[in-house]
Amino acid sequence: MEVTVAKTAGFCFGVKRAVEKVYDQIGRTEKRIYTYGPIIHNEQVVGDLREKGVEVIDSLEELKTIRNAVVVIRSHGVGKNVYEILKENGVEIVDATCPYVKKIHRIVEKQSAEGRKVLIIGSEDHPEVQGIKGWGDERTVVIEDMDDFLKLQLPENEKLCIVSQTTFNYKKFQDIVEKISKTRYDITVLNTICNATQERQVEAMRIASQVDVMLVIGGKHSSNTQKLYDICRKECKNTYYIQTLGDFNPECISSVRSVGITAGASTPNNIIEEVHTKCQS
CATH class of the missing domain: 3.40.1010.20 (4-hydroxy-3-methylbut-2-enyl diphosphate reductase, catalytic domain)
Known part of the structure; x- marks a missing residue:
């Protein structure tokens, strides 16, 4: 079986930068570390950070109560009012907004x-x-x-x-x-x-049009992954949206000659590699 993995699959520049900024804070400060919203739409990465003491702030009301802490602004960015609230409360801001x-x-x-x-x-x-x-x-x-x-x-x-x-x-x-x-x-x-988004969508469309089965990997709340799935589904009716290897059903590729793999901007490389390896086994 031929397996094609998109070259553009996985972390984009902005997401990689944001995740690295959070991990850089761990051990650097004694203050509590928060991210305003999940740093990326990937449950595995967010879970690992939680185990390391990084907490997620889920609402503006909760954000207003934070004091003497470090708050990382994720790659999605925030409105002007959020900066004003954090500065007023004396919170240390680590700005990971995508450029x-x-x-x-x-x-x-x-x-x-x-x-x-x-x-x-x-x-x-x-x-x-x-x-x-x-x-x-x-x-x-x-x-x-x-x-x-x-x-x-x-x-x-x-x-x-x-x-x-x-x-x-x-x-x-x-x-x-x-x-x-x-x-x-x-x-x-x-x-x-983003140019990376355009390139990812174009490549996914091209691969999906040439394979028997297309696998799109990403978090269930990832907007860019959902769009990739929609694009691929138009080109290949046998397109499957999975979050991790645990969601992958090998039977869907049991009798096909070619499989394509792409992934959203919040999907770690290790998950892509696991799915790729499973397809080849």
């Missing part, structure tokens, strides 16, 4: 200050999008498709700035932007989808 996400924060803040209405193309409930929105103003909104855009019923003279969640589906982003561009608005479009 590509930071760039969007600066864009949204600047464009809002210049009077443009900012449209964020992405998933409203995703932490990265919530953080991006927190650098805009009351006019900043999130849309996921053209139906959301049309519901806004914007006046024709509205000045718009369009940005995107870094892990949004690139083809879907292009389609939405193309349709909005045909309307009567003064539009500034900034493609803020």
Whole structure:
């Protein structure tokens, strides 16, 4: 059987950097260490950090109670108000926000200050999008498709700035932007989808179109992994979404000639290697 593993599978630059920043804090300080939200959408990594004493803050209300501690801001980033709360409480901040996400924060803040209405193309409930929105103003909104855009019923003279969640589906982003561009608005479009995301999606699509079975590995709460699964499923009907080797059913590849493997940006290499080895056994 031929097994093809995507070269872009696994930790992206931003996630790897964030995880390393948390581990670097362990043993460096006597203060309690927290991450605001899980550092990545991977239960195995979060569980290992928990065993080493790193706790997860799950809500803004809980964050407001933290004192004399270290709080790591994950790669997804946060809104301006979170920095203000942490500074007011005298908390030591370790900022692991992905630089590509930071760039969007600066864009949204600047464009809002210049009077443009900012449209964020992405998933409203995703932490990265919530953080991006927190650098805009009351006019900043999130849309996921053209139906959301049309519901806004914007006046024709509205000045718009369009940005995107870094892990949004690139083809879907292009389609939405193309349709909005045909309307009567003064539009500034900034493609803020991460290059690594685009490359991962393109490679996954190519591999899925050439194999009998496609395996997509990643945490169940990982937005970018879900998008990879959706993309692969369109190319290969025998596409399976698994979190770890324990979710993998060898029977799904028992009588096929080729298998493809890709993984989300929060998937550790050891899990990818375990699945790869199992496929070859």
